[in-house]
Amino acid sequence: MPTAHKGSPAEVAALDAYIKLMRASETVTARAHGIIGDLTLTQFGVLEALYHRGPLCAGAIAEKILKSAGNLTLVLSNLERDGLVVRQRDCQDARRVIISLSPAGRDKIAALFPKVAAAITAEFGPLSPAEQAMLGELCKKLGRGRTPSSTAARE
Amino acid sequence: MPTAHKGSPAEVAALDAYIKLMRASETVTARAHGIIGDLTLTQFGVLEALYHRGPLCAGAIAEKILKSAGNLTLVLSNLERDGLVVRQRDCQDARRVIISLSPAGRDKIAALFPKVAAAITAEFGPLSPAEQAMLGELCKKLGRGRTPSSTAARE
DNA sequence: ACTTTTTAGTTTCACATTGAACCATCAACC
DNA sequence: GGTTGATGGTTCAATGTGAAACTAAAAAGT
Numbered sequence: 001m002p003t004a005h006k007g008s009p010a011e012v013a014a015l016d017a018y019i020k021l022m023r024a025s026e027t028v029t030a031r032a033h034g035i036i037g038d039l040t041l042t043q044f045g046v047l048e049a050l051y052h053r054g055p056l057c058a059g060a061i062a063e064k065i066l067k068s069a070g071n072l073t074l075v076l077s078n079l080e081r082d083g084l085v086v087r088q089r090d091c092q093d094a095r096r097v098i099i100s101l102s103p104a105g106r107d108k109i110a111a112l113f114p115k116v117a118a119a120i121t122a123e124f125g126p127l128s129p130a131e132q133a134m135l136g137e138l139c140k141k142l143g144r145g146r147t148p149s150s151t152a153a154r155e
Numbered sequence: 156m157p158t159a160h161k162g163s164p165a166e167v168a169a170l171d172a173y174i175k176l177m178r179a180s181e182t183v184t185a186r187a188h189g190i191i192g193d194l195t196l197t198q199f200g201v202l203e204a205l206y207h208r209g210p211l212c213a214g215a216i217a218e219k220i221l222k223s224a225g226n227l228t229l230v231l232s233n234l235e236r237d238g239l240v241v242r243q244r245d246c247q248d249a250r251r252v253i254i255s256l257s258p259a260g261r262d263k264i265a266a267l268f269p270k271v272a273a274a275i276t277a278e279f280g281p282l283s284p285a286e287q288a289m290l291g292e293l294c295k296k297l298g299r300g301r302t303p304s305s306t307a308a309r310e
Numbered sequence: 311a312c313t314t315t316t317t318a319g320t321t322t323c324a325c326a327t328t329g330a331a332c333c334a335t336c337a338a339c340c
Numbered sequence: 341g342g343t344t345g346a347t348g349g350t351t352c353a354a355t356g357t358g359a360a361a362c363t364a365a366a367a368a369g370t
Contacts (some may be wrong), residue, residue, distance in 0.1 A: 250317065
């Protein structure tokens with residue numbers, strides 16, 4: 001017989017909600033992933049950021065897609081190799097690298113984004129507009145009022 | 156000026172909810188990740204599965220933590236190298252490999268799990284019990300009634 | 311009994327991911 | 341104007357990740 005952890009009711013409820021939250025986000029993401037074909041999710045994220053914001057320096061992209069700087073260097077290299085983005089040193093500040101979509105990259109994301117948006121919308125179809133808004137509100141409340149130390153300290 | 160995608164109101168609402176869903180799950184997971192120290196999230200998932208279910212064959216673990224079989228082989232190898240789990244061929248079915256916690260692995264997950272559970276519970280603190288239940292329900296409804304083909308087909 | 315076929319794990323490959331170390335460049339300051 | 345410090349990217353090491361090819365073993369079909 002496995003040694004089950006005995007949690008308080010509050011813990012059981014929170015862990016249950018957490019598991020459902022994770023499963024839902026993974027399910028929706030997996031469905032979107034099926035649409036984008038040869039691109040990876042991160043590559044799609046980069047193209048999407050450039051598509052909706054215009055040329056950005058590498059750091060700005062990393063911040064937008066919540067990935068580390070080191071990671072982004074590799075992803076950009078792969079995208080550049082595939083001819084989807086262009087790297088260009090900033091004349092004003094030679095440390096910066098400006099990333100912009102190539103024509104091929106623009107075509108690709110312009111064709112892909114509506115499909116992904118439609119797929120995600122379909123995925124949220126089981127929820128009414130009010131339920132979607134409610135879900136968004138509840139998610140927004142998560143992680144609030146919590147300093148990094150306050151959770152790590154106890155025990 | 157960036158070329159923004161013009162989505163229908165339904166798309167805007169769904170994408171907005173999706174982004175909040177992703178951010179919430181990433182925030183909570185990141186907080187938990189800060190607790191487990193030298194373990195990776197996947198390693199923690201494996202130990203947690205073994206802790207609460209007892210010895211499992213590799214395939215069962217892969218299914219439980221939603222990772223590919225090939226991936227699990229590597230993760231188990233790393234855990235085995237670190238002395239946290241033990242691999243053992245099944246006598247009844249020589250294809251199977253039974254994975255069990257080593258004493259060190261059991262000690263580690265027994266010490267760690269309550270901390271992670273407490274951290275996640277704290278993370279969900281901003282939500283009332285009713286709100287947590289509501290969040291769980293909404294998440295459960297996502298991804299329902301949707302065959303893999305139904306989303307990929309159109310357009 | 312001897313094929314298939316299926317199942318369980320491993321291996322391989324390409325890419326992703328983070329954190330740390332590193333390098334170049336700009337900014338501040340004396 | 342040369343040192344110091346901060347900033348932006350790249351590189352590196354270790355791990356994770358999935359898909360596909362591969363191996364071994366059990367199960368099924370004949």
